[in-house]
Amino acid sequence: YEGMMMWYNPELFEENNWTYPETYEDFKAICADAKAKGLIPVAFGSSGFNRINEWWLSSAISSYSSTEELNRLLKGELKFADPEIKGGFEEFLNCWNNGWISNSDSFAVSYEDARSLFTQGRAPFIMEGTWYYQTLMDTGMDFGVELLPPFKDGKTPVFPTAVSRIMAVNKDTEHKDAVLKFIDFMLTNEEAYINSTVIGNNQPLPINVDLREHTSEMEPKMAHITNLMLDAQEEGNIGYCLWTFFPQNTRIYLYEKLDGVLLKEISLEQYLEEAQAILDADIEQGNVPSLE
Numbered sequence: 001y002e003g004m005m006m007w008y009n010p011e012l013f014e015e016n017n018w019t020y021p022e023t024y025e026d027f028k029a030i031c032a033d034a035k036a037k038g039l040i041p042v043a044f045g046s047s048g049f050n051r052i053n054e055w056w057l058s059s060a061i062s063s064y065s066s067t068e069e070l071n072r073l074l075k076g077e078l079k080f081a082d083p084e085i086k087g088g089f090e091e092f093l094n095c096w097n098n099g100w101i102s103n104s105d106s107f108a109v110s111y112e113d114a115r116s117l118f119t120q121g122r123a124p125f126i127m128e129g130t131w132y133y134q135t136l137m138d139t140g141m142d143f144g145v146e147l148l149p150p151f152k153d154g155k156t157p158v159f160p161t162a163v164s165r166i167m168a169v170n171k172d173t174e175h176k177d178a179v180l181k182f183i184d185f186m187l188t189n190e191e192a193y194i195n196s197t198v199i200g201n202n203q204p205l206p207i208n209v210d211l212r213e214h215t216s217e218m219e220p221k222m223a224h225i226t227n228l229m230l231d232a233q234e235e236g237n238i239g240y241c242l243w244t245f246f247p248q249n250t251r252i253y254l255y256e257k258l259d260g261v262l263l264k265e266i267s268l269e270q271y272l273e274e275a276q277a278i279l280d281a282d283i284e285q286g287n288v289p290s291l292e
């Protein structure tokens with residue numbers, strides 16, 4: 001599995017006497033201060049790759065709505081327009097409209113350029129997934145990583161979680177038995193799994209191994225990320241990434257049409273109304289992934 005986290009630049013934090021925000025109000029205060037000082041509060045780029053919009057959407061709705069509320073949405077018991085759900089979209093738009101997310105210009109910023117803005121010290125934050133760890137390690141940059149502060153008072157920070165990969169066998173292969181043997185090895189050999197995790201594979205496989213017993217062997221930042229994920233799982237503080245928990249038709253509409261809302265071509269209300277119609281059809285057709 002994998003998931004979304006907030007990565008930050010400790011050097012910028014020290015220079016500006018910031019500490020990592022524990023609340024949404026703290027987060028907004030840092031973003032406002034950073035923008036006033038000519039920084040880009042949160043680096044983000046979607047030019048040529050608007051599917052990346054679902055990173056922010058997953059994080060925003062998970063940081064606002066409870067898991068129970070998201071379950072009820074996906075079962076048809078709540079609507080996108082209900083305040084329990086709509087609030088996450090509204091808070092994301094608040095960040096956008098204040099110019100905190102790539103100066104409200106992510107359409108002109110590529111995914112790679114957003115990463116460069118962060119590593120060059122021009123942005124204190126970047127929203128990325130757990131997969132970003134090795135890329136940052138390779139740059140030699142010092143960095144911090146934490147869960148995104150909750151977008152609602154009284155809510156605990158969550159880890160928006162997703163399935164990171166699948167293993168499949170090509171039906172036309174002449175080597176099906178060998179491939180199945182390899183997959184079996186990947187999913188049953190605890191020693192190989194532990195070794196790969198210790199050296200930096202922070203997208204764990206579904207193997208029943210207590211990774212806490214091995215965090216002392218990991219690079220410290222890798223150990224911290226692992227503990228954040230494990231704590232969130234054990235405490236039930238899990239959010240939903242669109243690409244795993246939402247039906248595909250609804251998911252694609254949400255990330256493809258978000259730009260229209262940001263550019264004020266359609267209202268948030270129209271966007272959510274159209275998303276609801278697609279979700280209703282997905283529910284009726286049995287397209288929603290199992291939540292049991």
